[in-house]
Amino acid sequence: MTDLLSRPRGRPAEDRLNRRGSLEPREPGRPRRSLVLALVLACATLMTVDHVNDGAAVDPLRRVVGEVYGPAERAVDAVVGPVAAVPQWLRSRHDLTGEIQQLETENDQLRSRLATVDYDRNRLREYDDLTATAETIGYALVPARVVAMGPAQSFNRTVTIDAGSKAGVVPDQTVVSGDGLVGRVLRVTSSTATVLLVTDADSTVGGRVGRSMKVGFLHGRGDLGDGARLDLELVDQSYVPSQGETVVTWGSQDGAPYVAGVPIGTVESVYSSLRETTQRAVIDPAVDFSALDVVGVVVPSGTRSDRGVIEVDGSLR
């Protein structure tokens, strides 16, 4: 017995042999029950306190601890952040190539979107202009878009528009754009129409010089673009139109093929030929024929159409 008692304490295996009365020390490896109970109860209390009222009671505590550990975490992160970013620098050529391809694709998509933004804006403006034209010239218009342009090799200046008989378009109707006279409808299909531009060499339009009401005939030269010009032969050979005068359509019977009062262009210069005893005025057309898009076909008011018709008052029917 004394042998057992005299063994050095502090070693759990021997303490267990020793236990026989209340005076014996508790095992050092086992915590006091009261302590365990107190701490578990503390945990439970904390959980309860935090669980009710959405943790309002614990928030000040969180705040205090956060004030201490928040800056520490920030400081460590400031050191660690750049180091943690290192793996992003170490990348294979394959990855980079893939990323470049991806970015290029995205770039192209964005660029095309940007390009069409301008296009859409222009078309919107053209529709606006067309609406204004309908009001200005006082005719109802069927809006249409130029979908094809005759090749220069054919020496015919014609375009195809996407409105045909179903839209209420018939041959020998006047075609205008927001700027002025475009041409006349040559023939139609159910969904398209062919338009002879006034710049075509075969095209003759009766014109009237706006200020003096002198009439004449305009002939196309067969060219497009900025250099496209029309020649005006006045019936009255003695009259000399002045530069910058506006030429509008003269108008035909029943408005076919040309309605009256549509602007064609302005007088650019006047040539007189003594030998031929005629005067020739060069007209700068109001319409840019190389950039035709939205045009309007002049139709009688109340025409049945497969699309909205711009009425005289500018409304869409």
Next chain:
Amino acid sequence: MSPLVTLPRALALFVAVSVALVLQASLFSHLAVRGVVPDLVLLVVVAAGLSYGSELGLVAGFGAGLLLDLAPPADHVVGRWALALMAVGYVAGRLGAPGRPRLTQWWPVAAACAFVGTSVFALSGLLLRDPYVGVGELLRVELVSMVWDVGLALVVVPLTTALFARVEPDRVLA
């Protein structure tokens, strides 16, 4: 018998827990595997339990858990980590072999403690529905954190034990 909590011990524990807490929140968040970071604080408590026995392990676990519950990124119900780490400290103290344990002795203990700690935390979350997650997700997260903890125990526990031994060479159970 010497008092359980002495100033050097408390200081050493506080420093170790604080460093572990900050590293866990700031450093290992960059190394997170599927969002799961290793429980460094848990491993520090394991080291405390192994070094000082179950009673101080219990207290250290409570304190460290409370800090973990309150420190900034945390938003769960306060007391969950405190309860879990109490269990960790207790288990580490009970299972820890006396003397200067060999790797084969303390490593399984650390693994068991990691399991106990993460389990208690997860179960308390399930009971309190805080936050409410499915059991499948819970098991997945637990598995990843177990792997983290068991792996990092090889570094954290010896380092922390060495710190405790350096602070009080004569009082550590040896």
